[in-house]
Amino acid sequence: MPKAPRKSPEGRRGARSGDERAALLRRLAELEEREAHARHIVQTVGVSIWEEDFSGVQELLRELWRQGERDVRAWCAAHPEFVLEAVRRVRVVGVNDAALRMVGASSQQELLGSLERIFLPESLEVFVEQMVALDEGCSFIQAESVVRALDGRRMEVLFTFTWDAVVGRADRVLVTLMDIGERKAAERALQESEARFRNMADHAPVMMWMTDPRGGCTYLNRQWYEFTGQTEQTGLGFGWLKALHPEDAVSVEAVFVEANARRAPFQLDYRLRRADGEYRWAIDAAAPRFGPGGEFLGYIGSVIDITERRRREELQRFLAEAGTALASSLDYATTLATLARLAVPTLADWCMVDLLEEDGSVRRMEVTAAEPSEAPLAERLRRFPARLDGNPHHPPTQAILEGRPVLLPEMPPERLSSHAHDEEHARAIAATGPISLLSVPLLTRGRTLGALTFITTVRSGRHYGAVELEAAEDLARRAALSVDNARLYRDAQRAVRLRDEFLSIASHELKTPLTPLMLKLRVLTRELESRLEPTLGQRLLGHLEVCRRQVKRLSELVDGLLDVSHLSAGRLRIEREAVDLSELVREVAASFQPEAERSGCPLRLEAEGPVVGQWDRLRLEQVVSHLLSNALKYGAGHPVSIRVQAEGVQARLVVRDEGIGIEPDVLPRIFHKFERGVSERHYGGLGLGLYVTQQVLHAMGGTISAESTPGHGATFTVELPLAPPAPEAP
CATH class of the missing domain: 3.30.450.20 (PAS domain)
Structure with missing residues (x-):
């Protein structure tokens, strides 16, 4: 088998170069892809x-x-x-x-x-x-x-x-x-809105503030800084609490923190220190702020100086209380003393009252100080009343002379002598430490009766202005009216005493010749009856009877005047004894029988039996006689009925006529002194009979009332206790 040819180094390098080239191409492709993606x-x-x-x-x-x-x-x-x-x-x-x-x-x-x-x-x-x-x-x-x-x-x-x-x-x-145009526009709109708010807030007539959700103050307007003297560094956060009165700061902070936790509106009053150091009452009202999503953003609130309003309310309460005191007595000396005590310290640290006397002199009636320890100084100041011939720049003197108020918002020590009568007086004024004074005249019915003088000292630190002047003038009007009424009452009482003295003397003087005159008429009547022939005797006796009735009537009028003088002097005496009212009425009615026949008013008596009580017999005869006399006088020829009865522990006497009656508008006044139910031109009289009758009955514990319908007569009802009332405890 043939062997494979061996690769040369150049061949191996070529293979690697191809791989690297491919990797590089892939890398380049990735970079291009990434670049394209980027x-x-x-x-x-x-x-x-x-x-x-x-x-x-x-x-x-x-x-x-x-x-x-x-x-x-x-x-x-x-x-x-x-x-x-x-x-x-x-x-x-x-x-x-x-x-x-x-x-x-x-x-x-x-x-x-x-x-x-x-x-x-x-x-x-x-x-x-x-x-x-x-x-x-x-x-x-x-x-x-x-x-x-x-x-x-x-x-x-x-x-x-x-x-x-x-x-x-x-x-x-x-x-x-x-x-960022839209965002910047929104920011500018927000800044413009905030600038408008700050501009409005800085020119608002009240102090304003804002907080964040945690309660820290993030904004105070210009009025706050001008009023309190604080700055942003001292006022923001929770620094504003330092401008509050120390006695108020803790409670205010507690209310604020509790409201902030509940996101609830709140309102509270507190004392706020002004830049000059004076604490002023303020009302602080605030409401929570919420964002579009309902998130809590903090509070926005306003602070208003309500010192003047509170002062007016305080002075109104004082005036109401003073008005009650002024109306409670007709003794103006006591009333003015009470007034001075009320004015201190509500209106003043010192109050002095000067009154003009009838001889033109001025008497300092009262000097009251806020501190009891200053009583000796008050006694010194009593020696320096207004003097019409003294320093015309003395504020009470000036107020009396000119009939207008004198307002001294500031009283620098170096000017005190210009307001005093002399150096001793200036030292006494300086001893009070005055910083402001207000003197207002007591004016009524076009006359000046005196002056009220108010002084504030460093103790209260208050300065008088329009609010106090208005209140002082109101108080002076009320005081002047009270003094004038008291003087009128005193003069009226004096006139009444003089009148009663005159009536008493005149009545006694008139009574003196009436008694022997009445006796002489009786003697003359007996002699005429025994000596003159019947025709002439009857004619003369008729004239004598007229004289006797007129003397009797005159004697009754004099007796009425005497009774009034005794009642006014409190000398009416009641001699109680056992009296049968039924028997007494029969006797009086019998004595009025001739008069009843002359007036054509027959008397009808109804008495169930004895009605015995402890009364003054003569005074009770006076009561019955007056009621029967009135009934016959105004009976207009109609019957007059008399009824006597006992009801439980009360005796009742009812006298009714069917004559002219009494008009409704007159009926409530017929028991008043010198009041009459009819014209004196037609019926005569002094208008004293029913007044005396009522007073006599009251003295015996009884009452009398009247009912009437014009044209249908009148009914008088007398009620008397059968037993005398128990004596009052001493």
Whole structure:
């Protein structure tokens, strides 16, 4: 069998070369496939990709290095023409389809070569950063800039610049551009909206704030900073709590944290420190914020200074309380003392009341201080009332003289002497430590009665303004009315006393001649009956009877005046004894029988039996006589009925006539002093009978009432306890 020929070394090498060639071809095919795949990706990806030749730029940078320039950024800032030359040296060598679509090109040829067609001057700053990165050896930078589309549109883009991205070409740069116009527009809209909100918030008449979901404050408007004196550094986060009154901060924080955990709205009041150090009451109201997806974003809230509102509410409550105190008494000295105590400390730390006397002098009625320990100083100030002949700039004096309020919001120590009568007075005022003063006149019916003066000190730190002035004037009007009413009441009481004294004296003086006159008429009647012939005697006796009735009527009127004077003076005496009311009414009715016959009003008495009680017999006769006299006077010729009965522990007397009656509008007043149910021109009288009757019955524990229908008569009902009432406890 022939042996196979042996392969020569050259043959073996040829076989290996063929295998390597095949492997190389396969490798090349894979690379081409990958390159085609990469190019496909580059072409189809939505990001604009540019390949740029930066060799010209690199040459310019090397020239700088040769010149010894190392700070590229500074050089570019000093030589803008250098930057423009560098831009001109950039060559676009390739773009993808996305780049064509972005700038509106129909083919690559429109974009290859110079950047001038898409480059804008606003992009120079970004280009400088590219050269700086190239100089410093950075392989990647990202920045926002602008380019120009071929149709002239200005486009906002996000640039990325990558060196060494093109294999084997250190002078090539791969650039991507992403259109961020919509995002930037949204950002600008958001910034504009936020700017509008901040502008509105900073010009809003209230303080405003915002927090993040954790509760930290992220925004406080200008009003907050101006009001509190805080800054962003001290107010944001939870620093705003430091502007609250220490007594309020803990509770406010607890309410806020609890509401933040529940995502619930809240409202609370607290004291907020103003930039000048004064604490002011504020109301803080907040609502939670939620995003489009319902996520909790934090709170937005507003803070309003409500000090004036609270002050008005406090002063209104004070005025209501003061009004009640002023109306509770007609002793104006006591009332004004109570008023001064109420004003401190609600309205003032010191309150002084000056009143004009009838002789034109001024008396300081009251001086009240907030601190009891200042009582000695209060006594000193009593010695310095308003003086009409004193310093006209003394506030109470000025208020009385001018009839208008005096408001001193500030009282600098160096000006105190100008408001005082003398140096001693100035020292007394200074001892109070005044910082603000308000003096208002007491005006009523066109007259000035005095002045109220209010002082605040460093103790309260309050300064008077329009709110306090309004309240003080309201209080002064009420006080003046109270003082005027009290004085009118005092004068009226004095007049009543003088009248009662006159009535008492006049009644006694009138009674003195009436008694002997009545006796003389009786004697004369007896002598005429015994000595004169019948015809003349009867005629004279008729005249004497008329005289006797008129004297009796005059005596009754005088007795009524005496009773009124005794009642006014509280000297009406009741002498109790056992009295049978039925028997007493029969006796009185019998005495009125002649008068009943003359008036054509027959008397009808109905008495079931004895009705015995402990009463004053003479006074009870007075009551029955007056009721029967009225019934006969106004009975208009109709019968008059009288009924006496006992009901349990009460005795009842009812007197009814069927005469003219009493008008409904008059009926409630007929038991008042000097009130009448009919015209005095037709029926006469003083209008005292029913008043005296009621007072006598009240003194015996009884009552009297009246019912009437005009044209159908009137009914008077008397009720008396059978036993005397128990004496009142001492």
